[in-house]
Amino acid sequence: MSAPYLLTPVSDEDIARGDGSQFVNFSESFLRVTKDSVGGDSGTLLRFRPWQSCLFCRLLARRADGRYKHRQALIGMPRKNGKSAVGAALAIYGLVSGPKGGEVYSIAADKEQARIVFGTAKKMIEMAPEMANSFNVYRDAIELPATGSVYRVLSAEAFTKEGLNPHLTIADEVHAQPTRELWDVMSLASGARVEPMMVGITTAGVKSDSSGGDSLCYGMYQYGEKIIRGEIEDPAFYFEWWGAPEGADHNDPAVWAAANPGYNDIVSEEDFKSSVLRTPEAEYRTKRLNQWVSTAQAWLPAGAWDDCETGGTIPDGAEVVLGFDGSFTNDSTALVVVSCPAGEDDKPLIDVVAAWEKPTDASNGWSVDIFSVEDEIRKACRRWQVREIVCDPFRWARTYQILESEGLPIVEFPQSPSRMVPATQRFYEAVMNKTVAHSGDPRLARHLSNCVLRTDSRGSRLSKDAKGSPRKIDLAVSAVMALERACQEPEVAPVPQFFSWADL
Template identity: 50%
Template sequence: MARRPAAPPRFPKVLPRGPQLWDASTSRWNEDNTDGIFACELIESYLRLTKGVRRGELVQLRAWQADLICDILRLVPGTRQRAYWTYLLLVPRKNSKSLLGAGLAVDGILDEPGAEVYSCAADKDQAKIIFGEVRAAVEMSPELDAKQGGLLKVYRDAIEYPATGSVYRALSSDAFTKEGLNPSRVLFDELHAQPTDELWNVMNQGSDTRAQPLIIAISTFGKKTQTDGEDTVCYQQYQYAKQVMSGEVDDPRYGARIYETNDQVRGFTYLDQRVWEQANPAYGDFLDPEKMAAVSRKLPEPDFKTKRLNIWVTQAKVWLPEGVWDRCEDGGQEIPDGAEVCLGFDGSFNNDSTALVVVRPGEPLEFDPDAPEHADLDEDERDRLAAELNAGLRRPHIDVVQAWERPKDAPPDWAVPILEVEAAIRAACKKWTVREIVCDPARWARTYQVLEEEGLPVVEFPQSPARMVPATQRFYEGVMNATVTHSGDPRLARHLANAFVRNTPKGFMIFKETKGSPRKIDLAVASIIALDRACTPPERPPTPQFFNWAEL
């Protein structure tokens, strides 16, 4: 018996898109690795388009839509258990989010006896729109609408499947009760619009007795932060999904598809139609390029970027352009025991995080442009000679030793484990030949005193503009010119991505996006100060001088 092909990867590097129609026989999905085959057949057999010139026609799923549904309903290999309990879909407007939501809602009603399916919206008006979409899809299908002999009864505020006692309702964040909810499937519409995370948390905590619970968030991008400086629930889930995708967080029960536009490439402009396809899987199909171009001329730039290109818009300036840090990765390089290194330390006690990084200095450059023998060379000859002499030299290498971050569910009195931090610093000093332990003297003075008394080489590096501006510039130039390498640690990549640059009287420094933002940058700060000291030649011990007594 031929073995069926394995399911597609959880997080494909290239997301599916385009006008190609769904054909299950040509895909890697089958009934052994997903429940989505049934859902796709249900949608194409019974659901009809509710708007436009093709209103009333049966839905024809594109391959990318069906692939998404199959991924949402993916099965754990060798079982009939669903892989995901939570799924995040971020895709811009006009890519058939409503159709997908309606299909998943109807499939949820038929999923198990006594199913409770809910659509969640930010307010009552949006909840009515969502319910209206599902109701219209049911009422247009003779096979589904009970009035036409179908399976489902449609009421003013609910849709029921009497044969199994299953029901579908729409809720809003300003009109719901926590009592009596036992959801089997929940669809969050436009998660970015949720005013708080209250409804999200309630629906995620109410499915403990369900065999196959599933929370699906379908949204565009929106605001990163709330008025109190905290991350919005949508941006929280975006950040978490990125951690799962990178492998930083191991959560096999969390799935995601994020269609977004890379706006950090050189020469990017949001009006360039060549970049619109990145975030819009339906672009060039039922998302008409000419109509989208017309919208781009009418919408304000922030709205177009957020709703039509899935770009998080902020007033602050992101520090490192997209992709340049990844280009410097050398994951196969390990810093050997006994190597000379600098440690970078940036710490707090409770609100932020505490970071310890290691930087191995690069080999000294072989070319000295100021040497007398090079005085007669022109600039091109100097560059050529420098490239020849410096080829193959080891570049400074950055890695994370350890990081301590406040857990999301931490109690109010949570604090960084100071003794554990001190033990990690001592262990690093035993592993490598530590030239310096570079740290900001603020807040951790006791630890520095203890380590200094033990003979460890603590060096203070105050985070003042006079010190941080040139260090930040050195780090930036090293990354942009690929003259540094790093291990690929996803925590460091996340902290660097969270860093925003602002101009100070002394020059540019990195900061959080907002003072109260929970997004950490401590690993970035520790890397900056450690790299700066690692690239600074150590001071030589003073040479003894001898004097002639007769000359004194």
């Protein structure tokens, strides 16, 4: 069995006094796998691996006076090693074994992320016939009437969390917290509890937060390192980190195995072999090797986009998605079309409909001709069967309202991390796997070459090479949005092909 890369010491005596074995027995007797995976079939009872059992025995150790040894913990492991199931099981155990009137919380950078662990816990309870009748299950809360205890899910608006009294807090993906405010609020709120515990379960991310200083998670990581080196004495802080050392070869299967406790068990070896070929290095290092990164990376490797060129165009009447990224002054506006694949072997084709860029000799008062933009969108809808017009609602609300009132299928696609991170990844994979084609438009190639991959606490997405750079990336952003929607189920009904504007 492999060992964690970093681990704070816990004595055998404290482990023997702890609740680790009790927790494992409870989980394996009542809690079930919630979805089919490499680790087990949905509906089967949980079976902890030896490394997981050891983790909980250390985490739930007790001091000689009978109290929990740890008040705060940071547990880091690469993705797909069962973090959600681990967090959910711990939350349920804390609800059942905790004090009367106990309060358990799942927190994360946003509520949807926090609901991942909470949702897994809810499914575990619903799938356990011995337990289901003992709980009241709601959308954002689970109550245990016998003890008056409750388990809730919370988001990152820390100012709304005053007045809580948690005895157990499970923080998912600590690296994504924009600041340390929520963590500190929950920590201070638990001060009146006899045995409070905060457990952060996370992958690595970027070292700095939005202010440019060390992020909450990286700061805790460094704190754990100092404890291990003997620079700080804090027996109440537990730190367990699975990952690869800095400088390790991210292409080496031996590194994959050492960094991932569930390698070739919970997560398959084939998945690593495939993902290393199509995932940007910075993203691969944070998510698969649990390493910290700090720099922006060039997005597409040299020649990758050229290899996808077919020179073809999308035939009139084809089902397509339009991607639109607009500006008003001193920037560019882009309209891209992507064909919707008709089958598994059909490659989406990407082409440029129109682009408006500030001429080099124009003054700073130059602005985009809004009416020209709207007419180009209408022309595209006459030429193709447009399933969706995907656009960021920022600044162009009037145009979207007008076009939508004419019956055009406007779909808002805010360029938020939750949208752009997976869309950026899909586009990258399609290019690297050559499952997408393009016409060879030099404007789109230029915008793509201007992109860098910037990784922050929310993930990796497109950016200019520097803030205020004159290099444009709007066609690239439009293409990323359009491909994402072309490969998904439509949100609105398509506009009939070759309609008459007089009929609208």
